[in-house]
Amino acid sequence: MVKHPRSISPGIAESSSRANKKSRPDANSTFKPNKFATAENAAAVASDPPLPKLLESVQNAIKNPAKGDSVVYWMRMADLRIEDNRALSQASAQASKDGIPLVVLFVISPQDYIAHDRSARRVDFTLRNLAIIKTALASFHIPLHTVTHTPRRTLPNFVLSLLRTFNATRLYANIEYEVDELRRDIKICELARPQGVALVFCHDKCVIEPGIVRTKEDRTYTVYSPYQKNWIATVNASIKEYLGSAPLPQPNSEAIRESVIYGPLFESPIPDKVEGFALEDTDKRQMEEIWPAGTQAAKDILSRFLTTKCRSSQLGAVSPLTPLDGTPAKITTPFTIAAGTSTTTSVKSTKKLSGPKAKAASSESTSTVEDSRIYTYNDSRDRGDCDSTSRISPYLSAGVLSVRECVRSAMGIRGVPDDAGKVVSGGGAGRWVMELAWRDFYTSIVAAFPHVSVGRPFNEKYASVKWEEDEQMLRRWQDGKTGVPIVDAAMRQMNTMGWMHNRMRMISAMFLCKDLMIDWRLGERYFMQTLIDGDLANNNGGWQWSASTGTDAAPYFRLFNPYAQSTKGDPTGDYIREFVPELRQLSGTDLHNPPAKIADKLGYPRPIVKHDEVRARALRRYKNPGEE
Ligand SMILES: Cc1cc2nc3c(=O)[nH]c(=O)nc-3n(C[C@H](O)[C@H](O)[C@H](O)COP(=O)(O)OP(=O)(O)OC[C@H]3O[C@@H](n4cnc5c(N)ncnc54)[C@H](O)[C@@H]3O)c2cc1C
Incomplete structure (x- = not known):
């Protein structure tokens, strides 16, 4: 694993979402997340991307193992459903063919959740969905076995030991495209072969899996619009392949409930919380209501x-x-x-x-x-x-x-x-x-540029942009107290709902890294720790777009003016009024950019920076990375 060499102040590095603050263990004392790779480590990851390696390992995996007593589908955090689930569907077909039961496995891995800045909301959402899935699968006589495992580095061995317990020689899963998960699955491939276990890893997350839509020069697209054209043509050329639904799993025989090995799995409970990721009661109730x-x-x-x-x-x-x-x-x-x-x-x-x-x-x-x-x-x-x-x-x-x-x-x-x-x-x-x-x-x-998921900018040129290390500014941004109403409304929307509108994500993200000149990775982390929809690829893509460091990103000189964005994205003002109640009685320009006197009277903070002034600083620092 890569080291954590970045020179951010400890205070800033330890900021965490309000929603998680109470329950999340101190990441640096119990487990140190090594998210930010050095340039050398990132280059090493980039030159040897793990996805092709995994695909090759799967290709070389055992195809015809000895018939076991069951087939296992390992459900992961991003495929929490029964319908139209490729790995589940294929595992079920195999189990039916072999006349043996299907067992579904879910492993809670708290160390992975810490390392990947999973929000307590996302973890809670996972458990709530698992509870529903468990009941639905049980009606098919399919057990869902949920188990917690640490440390994460022994997870591959642990999963294979479970397969031995279940006398299973076939394991099915949908692919997760992040570096750690790919490496974990490569390890499983290595361990499975000598143990006579066959593996099937399916592409399921995307309409078109990574690696298919490529440029004429056989490269990964790094610009969206030509990618989109090719994407449409590719889907339309094979509609059934890309849009066809995977069949529902077949029920197991009811006799499985009598089995000494599998019967008890129907009773294994879905925990109602994961230590370190428990939501406060009010937040939990609110998440259940709105999601x-x-x-x-x-x-x-x-x-x-x-x-x-x-x-x-x-x-x-x-x-x-x-x-x-x-x-x-x-x-x-x-x-x-x-x-x-x-x-x-x-x-x-x-x-x-x-x-x-x-x-x-x-x-x-x-x-x-x-x-x-x-x-x-x-x-x-x-x-x-x-x-x-x-x-x-x-x-x-x-x-x-x-x-x-x-x-x-x-x-x-x-x-x-x-x-x-x-x-x-x-x-x-x-x-x-x-x-x-x-x-x-x-x-x-x-998948193609894995260095982005270990905390490096896609465009290495901007790795040395000089950032401010101002913990107080960061906290005011996180709490929605910057004095810029649209940014505050956006941050408070996320803190309240675990979700933020796309345009508001762009505005608040750009405000952090251009107006406050705070490292975009701290914003990326805070989003992941607060959002219920946190997804590494989308979040990283959105942040690197906003920070002008990514693929097809906003050029650094095209800075959002938050006040102009505010009138466009919230023309009625209802958005600000909803999430910034201090300003509820205002309208028009006063609402989008309250004069100091009015802000003072309403107990709303004055802007922590003046956009027109800090704009020049951002342009200068991006133009000359490394310079003041
Ligand atoms: C800084 C930043 C961080 C983001 N973090 C995340 C994240 O952690 N998880 C996440 O799912 N999305 C993220 N996005 C993308 C986007 O903001 C959300 O997907 C969208 O707001 C979700 O709302 P919706 O489902 O109503 O979207 P809709 O507009 O209804 O779009 C439908 C779906 O398309 C996908 N989508 C939409 N916009 C984008 C986009 N710009 N990039 C990639 N996929 C998109 C999402 O899966 C979305 O649910 C981020 C964007 C930015 C700018």
Whole structure:
């Protein structure tokens, strides 16, 4: 593992999310996360990326092991579902073929959660989903065995020892593309062979797995728009392969419940917390309310995105499934299983969209409900003052819903028979699917350039940009007390909800690394420790975009003016009013940039920096990395 050589002050390094502060053990005393690689270590990782190594190891793994007494599917933190789950589906098919039971395993690895800055919210969400999955699998007579293991370095041995206990000679799992996880799986391959265990690792996280969409020169794309074009063409050339649904698992024979080995697994409990990651009661209740667990909840949330309008009353920490007018919400969108089999009705929208893409949207998109959020997504997605986006990210990050199902559903809503089954980028639905393609893009970056997941900038040129080491500034940013209303609203939204609107993520991230000149990695870490949807690839991609250090990043000289962004992203002011109650009585310019006298009177802080002044500092330091 790489060392932790960065010269940030200990005070800054130890900052942690408010949500986790009480329960998280001191990372530096119990386990030192070695996230930030030296340039040399990063270069070593980059020159020998672990994904191809894992794929090769799997290729060379035993194919026809001795028949065991069971097949094991190892469920990981990013594939928490039964439906449309490739590794689970394949494991079940093998178990049926061999006439033996399927066992599902989940290993809680607290050291991994510390090392990867997992939020207590994400860990709690995992446990809540596991509880639902356990019950659902039990109805198929499939046991879900959840077990905690430390230290993480012995996890490969531990998993193989469990396989021996279960007399299993086949292990199935979906691939996790982060460096530590790939290395862990490579180790499992090494250990499995001499023990006669066959391994199947499936690509499941993305629509198109890393390594497929490549440039003409056979390189990984580092710019999104050509990647997107190629991505669409690749999906459309093999719709079934990329969007087809994996069959549900087959039930085990009921006799498994009598087995002395497997029967007790039905009783093994899902813990209600993981030590060091317990949520405070109020936060736990709030997370349960606004992010209900389970695939059905995820489907309902997606359905509402596909069929209902933006509602400003859904802006804050409220359940996405609460009927607003007292009547039960009508969820009418069927979820098409095979591309092109949508039964949705084509309805011509009567809503006049604004903007140049409106024409394309209205001619291409059809919707079961006029003005649905997906229909208007192209025009409204950057607005934080209503629920303009799907809010499906916690479910995608945890794999509670498959990304293929999201694409199929968006395509279904297009409902154009001649076009059915084809992915396009036009209209609200197309634009939304292109956001899912961003997710694939960033995962392909992490897989091909693994140095980004050990804390290095994608663009090494910016590794020596000079950062401020100001703990107080960092804390004020974290707490949403910078005196810049849009930034404070954004940070408080995340601290309250465990989620933040995309545009607000960009504004608050850029404010930290350009206006405050604080190392983007401290922001990246705080986001991971606070978000319920924390995902290394997306979070790192978003932060490196904002810090101008990443692939296809914002050029360093294009700095967001937070006040201009505020009026664009929150034109009604409802976003700021929701999350910064001190300013609730204000409107217009006063709300977006309160004059000192008004701010003082309302008990709201004055801005901790003056954007116009610090802008020059950022430009200077980025232009000449290493210089003051
Ligand atoms: C600094 C920063 C940090 C971020 N951290 C995360 C993170 O930890 N986890 C995470 O899932 N997303 C992250 N994002 C991306 C994006 O902000 C969220 O995915 C999005 O806000 C989630 O809301 P939604 O589900 O309503 O999105 P929608 O607009 O409805 O989009 C649908 C889905 O597409 C994907 N998506 C959308 N935008 C992006 C994007 N810019 N990059 C990659 N995928 C995208 C997500 O899976 C999202 O759920 C980050 C962005 C920035 C700028």
